Amino acid sequence: MNRSIKGIFLYTVLLVVLFNLIFVFFSLVMIFSQMxxxxxxxxxxxxxxxxxxxxxxxxxxxxxxxxxxxxxxxxxxxxxxxxxxxxxxxxxxxxxxxxxxxxxxxxxxxxxxxxxxxxxxxxxxxxxxxxxxxxxxxxxxxxxxxxxxxxxxxxxxxxxxxxxxxxxxxxxxxxxxxxxxxxxxxxxxxxxxxxxxxxxxxxxxxxxxxxxxxxxxxxxxxxxxxxxxxxxxxxxxxxxxxxxxxxxxxxxxxxxxxxxxxFFVVRQINYIQFGYLIVLLVMLFVMSNNLLVKFNKSLAGFVKSMDRLSSGEYSEGGALSGLYEFQQLYDYFNRMQMSIKSREEEIRQSEKKFRSLSENIPVGIGVAGLDGKLIYVNAKFVSLFGYDIGDVHTVTEWSLKAYPDEKYRIESELLWKSDIETAVSSGVMYSKGRIYKIVTKDGIVRDVEISFSLANNELYVVFNDLSDAIAMSRELVSTKNYLNKVINSMQSLIIAVDNKRNVVITNNFKLPGLPFEFENTNDLKHLTDYFTELEKKMNESCVTQEMVIIESLKKQEKGVFYYYDISIYPIENEGLVIVLDDITEKNRFREMLVQTEKMVTIGELAAGMAHEINNPLAAIIQGGQNMMRRLSSELPANLETCNELGISLEQINEYLKRRNILSYIDGINSSGKRAAYIVSNMLNFSRKSNAGKEDVSINEILDFTINLTCTDYDIEKKYDFKQINIVKNYSPDLPLISIKKTEIEQVFINLIKNAAFSMIEKATQSVTEYKPELQVSTFREIGSEIIIVIQDNGGGMTDSVRKRIFEPFFTTKPVGVGTGLGLTVTYFIITQTHKGSISVESLDGEWTKFTIKLPFET
Amino acid sequence: MSKFITLFFLLFLLTGCGSKTYKVGFIGSLSGSGAPLGANGRNGALLYFDELNKSGGINGRRVELIEADVQSMPDKTGECIEDVYNKGAAIVIGHLTSGEGLEAQIKANQLKIPMISATISGDNFSGLDDYLFRITSSNDYQGKYLGAYAKKIGYKTVNIIYDIDNKSFAEVIMNSFLNELGNDKRVLNSIILNNDQKKDLNEVADILYKDNADVILAINDSVTNAKLCQVLRKKKVTSRVMMSAWSIMGALIENGGESVEDTVHVSLFLLHDNEPSYQKFKNKYFEVYNEYPNFSGLFGYESAQYAAEVLKRVKNNDVLTALKSIKTFQGVQQQIGIDEFGDGVRELYLYTIKNGQFKRIE
The missing domain is CATH 3.30.450.20 (PAS domain)
Incomplete structure (x- = not known):
C-alpha cells in the first residue's frame, strides 16, 4: 500500500500520541488505584x-x-x-x-x-x-x-x-x-x-x-x-x-x-498532560510542514526527471537543488535511466518480433491481467470476434457479449475456470479440446477451441476457430447419414466387401427366408455357404470386372419356397457390391399371371367347342332315344306299322337283341349323355353370372362340406375317413360373404376329395408309419379378402404337374376315375364367378397346399 | 498496525456512551408518621425494578426510580409530583394516604402525567376518567366487610374514631360500615383525632368508656390504634374494636401488646399466604430489607409490576393509552382487575388477633 510522506508523518505523530495516551492511561490507573x-x-x-x-x-x-x-x-x-x-x-x-x-x-x-x-x-x-x-x-x-x-x-x-x-x-x-x-x-x-x-x-x-x-x-x-x-x-x-x-x-x-x-488533583494533572500533548502535536505539524517544503522542492526536480523518463525521454542528469540527500539518489536514478534505455531497446525489438508473430498467427490471442482487465488482443482475435481492445475492457465484459445466453455463459465460465486451474497447475498451455460457441460482434456464432496459459501474472488465452472444419465435418456426416438412409431404405440386402472379402458396408436388410440374419463381417461366410454358387460367381466378377447375376435361386425354409436374385457388381478393383433380392412374390405373381392367361384362353376355347359340339351331340342323343322308342310295343304307331308290314315287333326285338344292336343303341345313349355332361361343364367355363348369390359363413360351409365328404367317402371307398386327422384353424371373426353356396361347396368337395385321394394313395404305398393330416384354415387378410387354405400331407406333385393342374382333362388319377375337369371347374368357379384367386404349392412326395382368396364387399 | 490504532481511537471515543433508561417517579411519605407506609411501598417498588433490571429491563432499557418525599404532609404532594415530572418521569407510582391522594389527583390531571396509586382507596377517586389509576379496591369495601361482620354478631351501638389527616378515607369507610349495619344501629359518638389528641388519648378513652358502645370503629395508623387500645384496656372499656386496613401491621401488636387481642381488622391482602408466588416475594423482601413485608410493601411491588406492564406497551410515548389498554394483571396474591375508570378490583379479608398473632376470620 502506498502512503504519502505526509501520511507517514501523521501516522508517526499519532502513534507517539497514542503511546503517550497509553502511558498516561496506565499511569492514571496505577495512581487511581494507589489513591x-x-x-x-x-x-x-x-x-x-x-x-x-x-x-x-x-x-x-x-x-x-x-x-x-x-x-x-x-x-x-x-x-x-x-x-x-x-x-x-x-x-x-x-x-x-x-x-x-x-x-x-x-x-x-x-x-x-x-x-x-x-x-x-x-x-x-x-x-x-x-x-x-x-x-x-x-x-x-x-x-x-x-x-x-x-x-x-x-x-x-x-x-x-x-x-x-x-x-x-x-x-x-x-x-x-x-x-x-x-x-x-x-x-x-x-x-x-x-x-x-x-x-x-x-x-x-x-x-x-x-x-x-x-x-x-x-x-x-x-x-x-x-x-x-x-x-x-x-x-x-x-x-x-x-x-x-x-x-x-x-x-x-x-x-x-x-x-x-x-481524584480532582490527578485529573487536573491529566488535563495539563493532554494540553501538553496537543501543543506537541501542533509543533510537530509546523516542523513537519517546514521539512516537507524543502523535501518537496528536491522531490519536484526529481519528479521532473522522472516525468521526462516516463514520456520516454532520457537525460544524462546533472545537479539537483534542495536537500543534499536527494543528489545521491538522483545520481543513482540517472544511472538507472541509462540502464533502462538500453533494456527498453531490447524489449522493443523483442516486442516487435512478438507482435509480428502474434499478428500473423492464424489463431486469436487475448491477454488479461489477474484482475480480469484485457491487456492485449491480436489481429486475428479482432477479425474473429469483431471486438478490439477499445470495445471490451475486461474478460467479464467480453464474456457477456460472447455468451449472450446466461445459462450457457455460466456453464462456459465454469469450464474456463476449470481449464485455467489445470493450466495453472500444469504450468503449460492447456486445452481440454472443448469447443465453445462464441457470438461475434456481427452476431455470427463461431465454434472455437480455447487454450489457456498463465505466465507473469497474466492470463494468455488462445482462440482457435474451428467453425469451417466443423461445418465441413457436419456436411460429411450428413451426407454419410443420407447415403446410409438410402441404402437402409432399399428392400434388398446390400453388402459391400473389399478385396479381402471383408464387409465394408451393409444395410443389414432382413431377407425373407434367409435362415440367419446378416449382421457383421463373419456372416459373409454364412451367405456363401448358403448360396453355394455365390463364391464362384464373386470370383468370376472380380476377375472379369463385370456384373454377374444369379437368377431365381430357389430355397426352401420351413416348408416355404423362396426365390432369390443375386447381383454382383465389381467396384474398380476395390471389391464388390452384392445385392440379394427376394423375388418369391414376384415369381408367384408371374406364375399366376401365366396361369390366368392360359386358363382364360382354354376356357374360352372349351366353351366355344362345347357349343359347337352340343348340336350334333343333341342329334345323336335324340336319334338314339328315338330308335329305342320306335322299337317299343307301347307305341301304337309301331304296332300299326308292324301289322301293315306283317312283321311281329317281338321278332324284330328278338333279332336286335340277338345281334346286340340294342346294347349298341344303349352305348350310343349313355356315351351321348356323358358327352353332354362334359359339354355342360365346359359351357360353364365362360359363364359370368351373379344370380343366386347369398350371404353365408365360409366356416359353416367348410364344416358342412367336410362332414358331407366324410360320409360320402366312407360308403364309396370303404375307407375310414376318421383316420385322417383334420385340423381346423378358423378365424372366428370372418364376415359373411356373398357367394353361390352350392358352387363353393362343389369347390371344397373337389379339393378335399383330391386331398383324401392323395393321402390314401400315400398310405397304401407307405412302408413306414404315416399319419394323414388335413389342415383347413380360414383367415381374413388385411383389405377385403377371405383366405381359405387346404393343405394335405399326401403325395404332393412335381413342379411340372403343379403348373398344369388346372388345365381341363388333365388328371393324375387312373383312367375312368376322374374326368380331369374337377379342378378346372373349381378354378373357373373361383376366378370367374367369384372374382377370386386360387393357387397351389406342393413338395413332391410331401405335401400339397391350395390357397383360395375370395373378395368381399365391406 | 494502522487498523489497530484506528480501532483503539474508536474504542476511546465510544467509551462512555450509555443506554437510555425509563424513569418512574415514586411519591410517598418517606419521613414523618406516614414513613412506615411510604418507605415499605418504596421498598416494594425498588425490589421489583431491581429484579426487572437484572433480567434485562424493558426492551433492554433499565428502569430508574425517582423518589420524592411527601414527608407525611398532604399539601406537599403536588410539589413532589411536579418534582418527579421535571426529572423526566414517564409515569408515577404514588404510595399515599387518601388525604394525599386528592392533591395528587389534581396535580396529575394538571400535568397530564399518569399515576398509579398503590394504596389510595378513597371512594371519591372511583368512577372518574382521569390520570389516576389504582390497584386497590375503593374504601367502601373495607366498611362493607367490617359492617357485615358487626351486623352478623349483632352489634347495635357504635363509636367512631378517626384521624383528621386521613378524613376522606375514614369517612367513606365509616359511611359504608354504618350502611351495612342496618337501620337499627345507633352512633353514640364520632370522634375526629387531632395531633394533640393523638399524643394523649386519655380524654378520648373517657368518652368511649362512658358510651360503652358495642363496637368502636377505629380508623387510624397502627401506632395510634395501638395506643388507643392500650388506653381502652387501662380504662377497662369493653367495646369490641374494629380497624381499617390502614393499621394492620406488626407495629400494632408490638405497641399494643395484649390490649389489641380480639380486635377485628380488614386486610387488603392475605397475611399468611403459603402460595409460592407470595412466599418468593416475601423471602426476597426479607433477604434485601432484613424484615418481612407488610401490605404496603406488597402493594408497592404490585404497583411497580403494573407500571412495568404499561411501559412495555407504550407506543409513541402515549402512556395513558397503554395504561387504559390493561384490563387485568397478575399480582403477587391474586389477579387484579382494572375497571374502565382505572380503579382496582380485588378481594378483601377479615382478621382478628389471638395470642399476639393475626388469625383469619373465615
Missing part, C-alpha cells in the same frame, strides 16, 4: 474514630441507665412509687437526648414513667421487641430507629434490665447527628449511621436524615462482610464507600466519598 487505597485507609481511620464516639455515646446512655437503676434499687423504692416518677422526670429533664423514660414490670406493663410518657402507665408492651429481647437476654437492647410521634425526632428505644423490671428510655439522635455533622463538615466525605435495618438514622445528607431510607447496597455488603469497602454509582458520579458494623448495637457506620473529589 483509592489511601482514601479507604483514611476513611477507615475516620470510621474507627466515629465508632469510638458511638461507643462513648452508647456507654454514656448505658451508664446513666445503670446509675438510675442503682439509685432505684439502693433506695429500695418500688418502681411504682411517686418518687420514682419524679426521679425519672429528673433524669429525662437533665439529659436532652432522653425524650422519655419508663419502667416496665415483669409482664411488660408500664408501672412508672417520666412526665411526657405518663399517659402510658398501665400500657402493655409485653409483645414489643425491646421487652421480649431484654427479658430473654438480660442485656441492654437498642431498638431500630423510628420517628417519634411525640417529638417528631428520629429516635430509638433503649431497654435496660433492672432485676425483674426493665427501664425503657426513648432516646433522640439529635446529639449524635450533630457530632457526625461536625466530622463531615468542610470535608468531601459524608459520614452516616444506619440502624439494624439499614435505615439511615444519622447523616449529614439532609434527605436521608429525614427520610426512611434503606441502604440496600450496604445490606448486601453486610451479609458478606461486617466491615469493608465498595463502590456505587450516584447519578453520573462514582462513590467510594467504607463501612463498619457495630455488633453491640447493630449500627453500621458508613462513609461515602465521591471519587471525583478524591
Amino acid at each position: 483509592k487505597k489511601y482514601v479507604y485507609k483514611q476513611n477507615k481511620i475516620l470510621i474507627n474514630s466515629i465508632s469510638i464516639i458511638i461507643d462513648n455515646y452508647y456507654e454514656e446512655k448505658i451508664n446513666i441507665l445503670n446509675n438510675l437503676s442503682k439509685i432505684i434499687t439502693i433506695r429500695k423504692n418500688t418502681p411504682q412509687s411517686v418518687s420514682v416518677n419524679t426521679l425519672l422526670d429528673t433524669y429525662a429533664d437533665s439529659y436532652d437526648f432522653f425524650d422519655g423514660i419508663m419502667i416496665l414490670d415483669e409482664y411488660g406493663t408500664v408501672v412508672s414513667a417520666s412526665k411526657i410518657l405518663v399517659s402510658s402507665v398501665g400500657f402493655s408492651y409485653a409483645r414489643s421487641e425491646f421487652f421480649t429481647e431484654t427479658k430473654k437476654s438480660g442485656k441492654p437492647f437498642w431498638s431500630k430507629s423510628f420517628v417519634s410521634n411525640e417529638t417528631s425526632n428520629r429516635s430509638l428505644t433503649v431497654a435496660f434490665p433492672m432485676n425483674e423490671y426493665i427501664i425503657v428510655a426513648y432516646i433522640n439522635l439529635v446529639v449524635i447527628e450533630e457530632k457526625i455533622a461536625d466530622i463531615s463538615k468542610e470535608s468531601s466525605i459524608t459520614a452516616s449511621i444506619l440502624d439494624r435495618n439499614g435505615v439511615y438514622i444519622v447523616t449529614d445528607k439532609a434527605f436521608y436524615a429525614e427520610s426512611y431510607k434503606v441502604d440496600v447496597e450496604l445490606l448486601k455488603e453486610l451479609k458478606i462482610n461486617k466491615s469493608g469497602v465498595f463502590e456505587r454509582k450516584s447519578g453520573k458520579n462514582k462513590i467510594l464507600v467504607s463501612y463498619l458494623y457495630l455488633e453491640n448495637i447493630h449500627w453500621t457506620i458508613i462513609i461515602d466519598q465521591e471519587e471525583e473529589d478524591v
Whole structure:
C-alpha cells in the first residue's frame, strides 16, 4: 500500500500520541488505584474514630441507665412509687437526648414513667421487641430507629434490665447527628449511621436524615462482610464507600466519598498532560510542514526527471537543488535511466518480433491481467470476434457479449475456470479440446477451441476457430447419414466387401427366408455357404470386372419356397457390391399371371367347342332315344306299322337283341349323355353370372362340406375317413360373404376329395408309419379378402404337374376315375364367378397346399 | 498496525456512551408518621425494578426510580409530583394516604402525567376518567366487610374514631360500615383525632368508656390504634374494636401488646399466604430489607409490576393509552382487575388477633 510522506508523518505523530495516551492511561490507573487505597485507609481511620464516639455515646446512655437503676434499687423504692416518677422526670429533664423514660414490670406493663410518657402507665408492651429481647437476654437492647410521634425526632428505644423490671428510655439522635455533622463538615466525605435495618438514622445528607431510607447496597455488603469497602454509582458520579458494623448495637457506620473529589488533583494533572500533548502535536505539524517544503522542492526536480523518463525521454542528469540527500539518489536514478534505455531497446525489438508473430498467427490471442482487465488482443482475435481492445475492457465484459445466453455463459465460465486451474497447475498451455460457441460482434456464432496459459501474472488465452472444419465435418456426416438412409431404405440386402472379402458396408436388410440374419463381417461366410454358387460367381466378377447375376435361386425354409436374385457388381478393383433380392412374390405373381392367361384362353376355347359340339351331340342323343322308342310295343304307331308290314315287333326285338344292336343303341345313349355332361361343364367355363348369390359363413360351409365328404367317402371307398386327422384353424371373426353356396361347396368337395385321394394313395404305398393330416384354415387378410387354405400331407406333385393342374382333362388319377375337369371347374368357379384367386404349392412326395382368396364387399 | 490504532481511537471515543433508561417517579411519605407506609411501598417498588433490571429491563432499557418525599404532609404532594415530572418521569407510582391522594389527583390531571396509586382507596377517586389509576379496591369495601361482620354478631351501638389527616378515607369507610349495619344501629359518638389528641388519648378513652358502645370503629395508623387500645384496656372499656386496613401491621401488636387481642381488622391482602408466588416475594423482601413485608410493601411491588406492564406497551410515548389498554394483571396474591375508570378490583379479608398473632376470620 502506498502512503504519502505526509501520511507517514501523521501516522508517526499519532502513534507517539497514542503511546503517550497509553502511558498516561496506565499511569492514571496505577495512581487511581494507589489513591483509592489511601482514601479507604483514611476513611477507615475516620470510621474507627466515629465508632469510638458511638461507643462513648452508647456507654454514656448505658451508664446513666445503670446509675438510675442503682439509685432505684439502693433506695429500695418500688418502681411504682411517686418518687420514682419524679426521679425519672429528673433524669429525662437533665439529659436532652432522653425524650422519655419508663419502667416496665415483669409482664411488660408500664408501672412508672417520666412526665411526657405518663399517659402510658398501665400500657402493655409485653409483645414489643425491646421487652421480649431484654427479658430473654438480660442485656441492654437498642431498638431500630423510628420517628417519634411525640417529638417528631428520629429516635430509638433503649431497654435496660433492672432485676425483674426493665427501664425503657426513648432516646433522640439529635446529639449524635450533630457530632457526625461536625466530622463531615468542610470535608468531601459524608459520614452516616444506619440502624439494624439499614435505615439511615444519622447523616449529614439532609434527605436521608429525614427520610426512611434503606441502604440496600450496604445490606448486601453486610451479609458478606461486617466491615469493608465498595463502590456505587450516584447519578453520573462514582462513590467510594467504607463501612463498619457495630455488633453491640447493630449500627453500621458508613462513609461515602465521591471519587471525583478524591481524584480532582490527578485529573487536573491529566488535563495539563493532554494540553501538553496537543501543543506537541501542533509543533510537530509546523516542523513537519517546514521539512516537507524543502523535501518537496528536491522531490519536484526529481519528479521532473522522472516525468521526462516516463514520456520516454532520457537525460544524462546533472545537479539537483534542495536537500543534499536527494543528489545521491538522483545520481543513482540517472544511472538507472541509462540502464533502462538500453533494456527498453531490447524489449522493443523483442516486442516487435512478438507482435509480428502474434499478428500473423492464424489463431486469436487475448491477454488479461489477474484482475480480469484485457491487456492485449491480436489481429486475428479482432477479425474473429469483431471486438478490439477499445470495445471490451475486461474478460467479464467480453464474456457477456460472447455468451449472450446466461445459462450457457455460466456453464462456459465454469469450464474456463476449470481449464485455467489445470493450466495453472500444469504450468503449460492447456486445452481440454472443448469447443465453445462464441457470438461475434456481427452476431455470427463461431465454434472455437480455447487454450489457456498463465505466465507473469497474466492470463494468455488462445482462440482457435474451428467453425469451417466443423461445418465441413457436419456436411460429411450428413451426407454419410443420407447415403446410409438410402441404402437402409432399399428392400434388398446390400453388402459391400473389399478385396479381402471383408464387409465394408451393409444395410443389414432382413431377407425373407434367409435362415440367419446378416449382421457383421463373419456372416459373409454364412451367405456363401448358403448360396453355394455365390463364391464362384464373386470370383468370376472380380476377375472379369463385370456384373454377374444369379437368377431365381430357389430355397426352401420351413416348408416355404423362396426365390432369390443375386447381383454382383465389381467396384474398380476395390471389391464388390452384392445385392440379394427376394423375388418369391414376384415369381408367384408371374406364375399366376401365366396361369390366368392360359386358363382364360382354354376356357374360352372349351366353351366355344362345347357349343359347337352340343348340336350334333343333341342329334345323336335324340336319334338314339328315338330308335329305342320306335322299337317299343307301347307305341301304337309301331304296332300299326308292324301289322301293315306283317312283321311281329317281338321278332324284330328278338333279332336286335340277338345281334346286340340294342346294347349298341344303349352305348350310343349313355356315351351321348356323358358327352353332354362334359359339354355342360365346359359351357360353364365362360359363364359370368351373379344370380343366386347369398350371404353365408365360409366356416359353416367348410364344416358342412367336410362332414358331407366324410360320409360320402366312407360308403364309396370303404375307407375310414376318421383316420385322417383334420385340423381346423378358423378365424372366428370372418364376415359373411356373398357367394353361390352350392358352387363353393362343389369347390371344397373337389379339393378335399383330391386331398383324401392323395393321402390314401400315400398310405397304401407307405412302408413306414404315416399319419394323414388335413389342415383347413380360414383367415381374413388385411383389405377385403377371405383366405381359405387346404393343405394335405399326401403325395404332393412335381413342379411340372403343379403348373398344369388346372388345365381341363388333365388328371393324375387312373383312367375312368376322374374326368380331369374337377379342378378346372373349381378354378373357373373361383376366378370367374367369384372374382377370386386360387393357387397351389406342393413338395413332391410331401405335401400339397391350395390357397383360395375370395373378395368381399365391406 | 494502522487498523489497530484506528480501532483503539474508536474504542476511546465510544467509551462512555450509555443506554437510555425509563424513569418512574415514586411519591410517598418517606419521613414523618406516614414513613412506615411510604418507605415499605418504596421498598416494594425498588425490589421489583431491581429484579426487572437484572433480567434485562424493558426492551433492554433499565428502569430508574425517582423518589420524592411527601414527608407525611398532604399539601406537599403536588410539589413532589411536579418534582418527579421535571426529572423526566414517564409515569408515577404514588404510595399515599387518601388525604394525599386528592392533591395528587389534581396535580396529575394538571400535568397530564399518569399515576398509579398503590394504596389510595378513597371512594371519591372511583368512577372518574382521569390520570389516576389504582390497584386497590375503593374504601367502601373495607366498611362493607367490617359492617357485615358487626351486623352478623349483632352489634347495635357504635363509636367512631378517626384521624383528621386521613378524613376522606375514614369517612367513606365509616359511611359504608354504618350502611351495612342496618337501620337499627345507633352512633353514640364520632370522634375526629387531632395531633394533640393523638399524643394523649386519655380524654378520648373517657368518652368511649362512658358510651360503652358495642363496637368502636377505629380508623387510624397502627401506632395510634395501638395506643388507643392500650388506653381502652387501662380504662377497662369493653367495646369490641374494629380497624381499617390502614393499621394492620406488626407495629400494632408490638405497641399494643395484649390490649389489641380480639380486635377485628380488614386486610387488603392475605397475611399468611403459603402460595409460592407470595412466599418468593416475601423471602426476597426479607433477604434485601432484613424484615418481612407488610401490605404496603406488597402493594408497592404490585404497583411497580403494573407500571412495568404499561411501559412495555407504550407506543409513541402515549402512556395513558397503554395504561387504559390493561384490563387485568397478575399480582403477587391474586389477579387484579382494572375497571374502565382505572380503579382496582380485588378481594378483601377479615382478621382478628389471638395470642399476639393475626388469625383469619373465615
